[in-house]
Amino acid sequence: GESVGLHLPTLSVQEGDNSIINCAYSNSASDYFIWYKQESGKGPQFIIDIRSNMDKRQGQRVTVLLNKTVKHLSLQIAATQPGDSAVYFCATREAGTALIFGKGTTLSVSS
Amino acid sequence: EPEVTQTPSHQVTQMGQEVILRCVPISNHLYFYWYRQILGQKVEFLVSFYNNEISEKSEIFDDQFSVERPDGSNFTLKIRSTKLEDSAMYFCASSETRPTGELFFGEGSRLTVL
Numbered sequence: 001g002e003s004v005g006l007h008l009p010t011l012s013v014q015e016g017d018n019s020i021i022n023c024a025y026s027n028s029a030s031d032y033f034i035w036y037k038q039e040s041g042k043g044p045q046f047i048i049d050i051r052s053n054m055d056k057r058q059g060q061r062v063t064v065l066l067n068k069t070v071k072h073l074s075l076q077i078a079a080t081q082p083g084d085s086a087v088y089f090c091a092t093r094e095a096g097t098a099l100i101f102g103k104g105t106t107l108s109v110s111s
Numbered sequence: 112e113p114e115v116t117q118t119p120s121h122q123v124t125q126m127g128q129e130v131i132l133r134c135v136p137i138s139n140h141l142y143f144y145w146y147r148q149i150l151g152q153k154v155e156f157l158v159s160f161y162n163n164e165i166s167e168k169s170e171i172f173d174d175q176f177s178v179e180r181p182d183g184s185n186f187t188l189k190i191r192s193t194k195l196e197d198s199a200m201y202f203c204a205s206s207e208t209r210p211t212g213e214l215f216f217g218e219g220s221r222l223t224v225l
Contacts, residue, residue, distance in 0.1 A: 034214075043219050044214075044216045045216070046213050046215070089153065098169070101155070
């Protein structure tokens with residue numbers, strides 16, 4: 001079955017640095033990918049998504065990169081701020097099926 | 112901004128009791144979901160619901176669980192005869208479209224089973 005995982009459970013960066021959070025998925029039929037941010041005690045909050053017909057998508061301070069060849073997804077956060085401290089989840093979906101979440105990376109930003 | 116609302120925010124119950132968690136999805140959304148998150152672990156899919164019926168469910172969603180849309184606004188998750196391992200955060204989500212619609216999550220209901 002589908003499994004989604006992240007390479008590192010924790011990532012610590014300095015304020016102003018760029019952060020890269022990685023995710024690997026197993027199902028080559030996955031066609032939709034999404035990053036969520038979860039702050040303590042809150043529900044997951046949408047950051048950015050990308051479909052399988054793209055390899056890069058940019059938002060405000062965030063970029064998602066998709067490499068379907070190696071089934072790898074990454075989230076880049078530019079000029080990381082203390083408010084970016086949270087747990088980040090990648091999630092994938094094969095058309096018509098449920099969104100499956102990875103384990104999460106805790107991003108800690110120190111000023 | 113429209114949001115998904117969940118009640119209660121925290122419920123404590125005794126093992127073996129029945130629990131109902133309530134959700135009000137975003138009003139124009141058609142697809143509804145329940146996920147759970149055991150403390151410190153990943154968010155796990157339980158069930159999706161569309162057109163008044165379950166469209167997909169995970170292995171976790173066994174006969175102990177049921178969902179219902181009793182009226183035009185609420186979406187409920189019932190857990191019969193709760194077990195200690197049911198203690199978790201339960202998140203409701205909704206989306207306007209599927210398969211590529213973004214899921215909007217509520218703040219969650221924390222269930223503690225003693």
